[in-house]
Amino acid sequence: MSIVLHMENYYAPLDAAFHALADPTRRAVVSRLVKGPAPVKELAEPFDMGLPSFMKHLRILENDGLISSQKVGRVRTCWVNTERLAAAESWLSEQRELWQARTDRLAEYVETQMSRSVEDAG
Known part of the structure; x- marks a missing residue:
């Protein structure tokens, strides 16, 4: 049971x-923030949607731990949480190595079978 709980805790992030x-x-948004922190207004500019809709995307990113933000005065600035992003990249790297x-x-195996086939024919 503890192994299952450990796996669940590992995979939740x-x-x-x-x-x-x-x-x-x-x-x-994450691709942009990898280059450095940015205010919400700058992040929203490229997208054809209202600010309330865009803010929903930022909330999801923040709730899921990929970004953080801080409001100073009237400006909310966001930045990427590199640890969480690195964990996802690490998992993908492990999968790539496996495959x-x-x-x-x-x-x-195919090369061995083809060699045997040529030897058997010759």
Whole structure:
């Protein structure tokens, strides 16, 4: 049971990160914030939507831990939480390595079978 709970605790932040990144608007915001902090007004400019709708996207990103924000006076500035983003990238990297190893083994197997086939024919 404790292993299952540990796995759930491990995957909860990943689930939240991928939920937040499932939307193209939110992915674009994160891509922009990777370059550095920005005020909400600047972040909203490229999108054809009202500010209340855009703020919903920011709330999702913030609730899922990918960004943080701070309001100073009338300006709310956002920045990316690199730790959460790095955790998602790390998981993707692990998956990429797994699949690369599998495709390498498959290629090796196919080459072995083709060599045997040529030897048997010759």
